[in-house]
Amino acid sequence: MSRNLTASLALLTAISIPALGLFGCDRSSTQSEPKPQTEAASQAPAEQEAKPDFSIDYQQFQLDNGLNVLFHIDRSDPVVAVSLTAHVGSAREKEGRTGFAHLFEHLLFLESENLGKGGLDAMSARIGGSGANGSTSRDVTNYYQTVPKDALEKMLWAEADKLGWFINTVTDPVLAKEKQVVKNEKRQSVDNRPYGHSQYVIDRNLYPEGHPYSWQVIGSLEDLDNATLDDVKTFFRRWYVPNNVTLVVAGDFDPEEAKALVKKYFGEIPAGEAIERAPKQPITLKETKRLYYEDNFARQPQLSMAWPTVPRYSEDSYPLSVLTEYLSSGKRAPLYRVLVEDEQLTAYVSMGAYESELAGQVQLEVQAFTGGHLDAVFAGVQKGFALFEKEGIAEEDLERIKAGQEVAFYNSLSSVLGKGFQLAQYQIYANDPGYVTEDIERLLAVTAEDVQRVYDKYIKGKPYVATSFVPRGEKALALSGSTAAQVVEEKIVDGAEAQFDASASAAYEKTPSSFDRAKEPAYGDPAETSVPDVWQGKLENGIEVFGIENSEVPVVTFSLVIDGGMLQESIDKTGVANLTAMLMERGTKNRTPEELETAIQKLGASISVSAGQDAFRFSVTTLARNFDQVFALLQEMLLEPRWDEKELVLAKKSVTSQIKRAEAEPNAIAGKAFARLLHGKDSIRGHSGLGTEASVAAITMDDLKAYYKNTLSPSVASAHVVGDIPQAEFMAAAAQLAKQWPAKPVKIPEPESKPAKPGIYFVDVPGSKQSVLRIGRLAMPAVSEDYYPAVFTNYILGGGGFASRLMQQLREGKGYTYGIGSSVSGGKTEGRFSIGSGVRANVTAESVQLIHDILKEYAPTYTEADLENSRSYLVRANTRAFETAGAKLGLLENMSEYGWPADYVREREATAKAMTIPRVQKIAETYMQPDSMIWLVVGDRASQFERLEKLGVGEVTLVEDQQPSQADEPAAEALGED
Incomplete structure (x- = not known):
């Protein structure tokens, strides 16, 4: 499981790629013994063309205390990633004391002797980091963050505190609070979602009793309740020691300087007891x-x-x-x-x-x-x-x-x-x-x-x-x-959770050091934001093309975005755009669905077609060496759809299945209901892109063909390409498409939103272990002068992850939730401010009241320190804004959609530097006042509805008729959760 919920769920997903990152798939080591950890450097070639010879350059050395260190130099962006991997997961636990490794993944972010309470998150919020995060699997626990390169020493200082200057800060109140957070994580990711207990049942019966994989990474609620402070400290001192940890530094840095810093901050941490590799424990199932x-x-x-x-x-x-x-x-x-x-x-x-x-x-x-x-x-x-x-x-x-x-x-x-x-x-x-x-x-x-x-x-x-x-x-x-199957179901009882004061300071004797570790290191040489070189072109049929050439990996990523999407549908027949996209993936005039799929996959490519609320999109990823062939297949899909009747039947069954699956999933229900409340039943934005069971059943092939003919045109399209391909080569391939796809005028409707009146709305999901909260209102579009100032204003409120007020008070202070966040989002014509969370069912009313109070007090209590932290983060974070192909593609799509210049990040930096407390307060008073918002609660009516009515925050309205929404399938999580 993970501090980041998305990553945690990936750990339980069956993956079939043998060498993805640590969070992608789980495959194990060979039976050989560890190599001696002497200083070495690989002989990886710079070129990556010969695929079997693909390598990653690295340097390796080991400190006297056993810490294993790996360096990888990559100067493509002014950033550095620091990760600390402890070779301890749930497999090192014992029955009756499960969940400890995952618990420590949480605890190690809270406090250390030299950073203080919340010190790592507070530092991350200042230095422009990606957000300190972690994950736990059966075998390892990870702590990681990407930061501007000038913050490397700060990160090494902070990560060393985890191993050498942490455990004394864990007190009974701190442990009690974090137990509640972990329980909330389990409720959200397991107890309160369809099929959530499936992995528990499988593993408990696949592995024999006592096998370390027979229990779940997150552990059991009973074991968490029974864990004592002594249990926790004993586990830490056994496993979280330098000789059981690998430190990796990757990015743009000087290896000799970094080596000296690693020795300075980690070198005096004592080694722990010798740790032997656990023996392999393969199993044989005797009977079905x-x-x-x-x-x-x-x-x-x-x-x-x-x-x-x-x-x-x-x-x-x-x-x-x-x-x-x-x-x-x-x-x-x-x-x-x-x-x-x-x-x-x-x-x-x-x-x-x-x-x-x-x-x-x-x-x-x-x-x-x-x-x-x-x-x-x-x-x-x-x-x-x-x-x-x-x-x-x-x-x-x-x-x-x-x-x-x-x-x-x-x-x-x-x-x-x-x-x-x-x-x-x-x-x-x-x-x-x-x-x-x-x-x-x-x-x-x-x-x-x-x-x-x-x-x-x-x-x-x-x-x-x-x-x-x-x-x-x-x-x-x-x-x-x-x-x-035997599954332990938690009973939610009001007032059942233990009370604690996690803010109390612990009294302990500080761990000695050879130098003053309480002083945060200074920044290194300044890290300058590197905006990619963007090329632009225009095809004969009018399509604007935006590109970035990048040869870090031999891959090309491409998108063709056609404005419209759901906006081109009628309310009485929703789901047409989605089904059109599905059918365009399923064969062409001259290729059966099977032949098309095989042709794409043989080239190491993927071509997906999707319909969103505002746009219809073709997304392509391919090996660079096969780009021309893949683009030809994309052109065939776009210009010569097959319109296979059998595939329409299958697609409609699939969509109907998705609609049914979402009917009882609280996050899906919340997303659908919130959209309807924000936009109204007469706006297409308030409806599901999947459609309803009735609308999907009524859709015909003629409806799809009409949508295709009337809405997909170069006149409302733009193309974006990132990767290992020169501009001339791409434009030559695209020129062939332009000749065969003439432009025609298309008008994009813009429906008027009519939000419900502010107040509390409740959707009943009997037996919910959590209540899902969606809170918000319509706001400014992305092109508004207020948009980026609102993003800035939201940072301290709920956009800053673990350092934000919402997270600090509801999770770190009260233990009500696994995660909560707020966001400002916008399109061309309108936007929204929204808050999302899943809270423990028996503190639903308390959570609503606390969020209300935080919003009410935000503007008057905003400080100069808040202003500086927001400015520092939002400016410094731009150093890593364009590191991945996806981020670069996002830059290009923003340019085409909003007309922004390639260096619009510079304009945002100027806005951030010019922000003042009065400007922040004005934004907050205009867009973030609690009485102007819709408050949606999805939970157990029998136990929570009356308690909400007694709050006095606003009238509570029961929402009865619900149909699931497109954007909130069961995997959708609360906004901003980590």
Whole structure:
């Protein structure tokens, strides 16, 4: 699990790419012993053209206390990423004392002897860092941040305090508060969402009792409650020691200076007890186990199946990653062909590897349509497997899958933080930071025989764990022969949580040091923001083109954005734009859906089509060497859609399934209801881009063709390209498209929003363990003079992550939430100010009152220090504003959408430097007053509605009729949460 919720959920997702960053996939090290950690440097070549020879330059040395240090120099941006990886995850825990590694991931951000309470977050808020964050897996715990290069010494100072000057600051009140935060994380990511307990049931039954992977990374609520201060301190002193930690510094820095700083800040931390590598603990499942669970939040039954396999970086992990992707993903996948196309039992099939240091597993997941029996799904799975046994994997499929994994591998290395993570991962799991070369070689060397072999060895006829998660009251839909799964459900009781005062100062004897560590280091030589060189052009049909040439990795990213999107729909037939986008991905005039998908994937590319609220978009990523061929396929998709009737039937089933799935998911409900309250039922912005069950059922192919004909035109389109391709080469390829795609006039409607009156609105989701809050109002568009001043104003309120007032008071002060944040967002014609959070159900009223008070008091209590912190962060953060391909593409799209210059960041810096307290107060008084806002609460009416009425904050209105919203599928989280 992670301090950042998005990263945490990724750790539980089955991934099939063998060498993504630390957060992408879990694969384990080989059986060899660690290498001696002597100072060394790799011989990685500068060029990256020969794919099997791809390398990451690094330097390596070890301090006397055992701290392992890795440096990677990358001067493409004036930033540096610092990551500290402790080789301790939930696998080092014991039954009855689970969740400690994840708890420490949280605790280590709170205080240290020399930074003080909240010192790291406060420092990050000043220095322009990406936000100090962390994650925990079964095997490791990470702490990381990317900062302007002149803040490197500050980061090393702060990270050293984690290991040597931290544990004395942990007191009983601090521990009590952080237990509440972790519990809120579990409620939000597990207890309060569909299928949230699925991984718990699988792991508990796949691994034998006592195996370190049989419990969850986040631990159990009971174990957290029972953890004492002595337990926690003992765990820390055993595992969080230099000889169990890898420090990686990656980016633009002087290695000799950095080495001296590492020795200065980390060198005097004493080594801990010797730590042996844990032995591999692969498992063999003796018999099949079938279990079911009635899920309060599920509206469709889900079958999951798991088989034991191999640890990370094992020989068989590479063909297993190819196998799982081939079986489940895409038109040629046997499971897709049977379950989705032939028998139409589901719109969703997923299969992947969840491999860790000590053992591994493969998992299959299928969500049936509403009312579907999982026996039929299981039978379809068996048919899919039989199809694979009959056909095997064709060489064409093998090559397209490997090409896609190669691109994903390179994309994971597009930032200095990504490269740093990869070096640490290779060091910890493969005992070799330079394993990157072997990693990609082993991926590309997988043969069809390898794929068949691992299927026979790990899946064919082998025992498995199968879980059936069915809607409450529908256990008859579960797989036959299933027994009830044991899941511990927390009961929410008002006043049940312990009271604490986390603000109290701890009394302790300070840990000695050879120099004064209480003084924060000064900045190094100034880090200057580097704005990319942008080229611009125009095609014959009028399309404006914006580009940035960048050769860090051999990849090209491209987007074609056509204004309109949902705005071109009618309210009585919503969902047309979305279905049009889906059909344009599914075949062309001369290629079947399967042929098109195969052609794209063979080139190591992806081409996706999507419809948003304001635009219709084509997004492309490809290996640079294949750009011309991929662009030709994009052109074919754009100009010659297939309009396949069978695919429309499948697409409509898929969308209807998404709508049903979202009906009981609190975040999805909140997003939909908030949009309707903000914009009104007569504005298309208040409706779902997915449509409703009724509107989707009524949509015909003629509706899609009409949308395509009337709205997609070069006259409202712009193109953006970032990557390893010169301007001339791109314009030559695009010229062919311009000749065949003539412009025509298109008018973009701009619906009028009619928001509901300010007040509290409540949506009932019985049994919710959390209440989801969405608070806000309409505000200025992105082109308004007030827009960036409002972004500046919001920074201290809720835009500054852990240093913001909302986070400090609701999470750090009260333990009410796992995360809360506020944001200012805008389009061409309107924008919004909004706050989002999920809070413990039994403090719903208290949370609403506290947020109300924070908003009311914000303008009068804004200080000179707040002004300076906001100015420092927002100016200094620009050094890392354009590091990744995605960030560069965002720059280009902002230029085309809003007419901003390439260096608009300079204008924002000037605005930030000119901001004053009166200007901030004026913005806050205009756009951030609580009485001007809509307050939406999605939670358990029986226990919370009356308490909200007694607050006196405003009238409470029960919202009855709800349909799910496009932008808030079950994975959508509260704004700004970390």
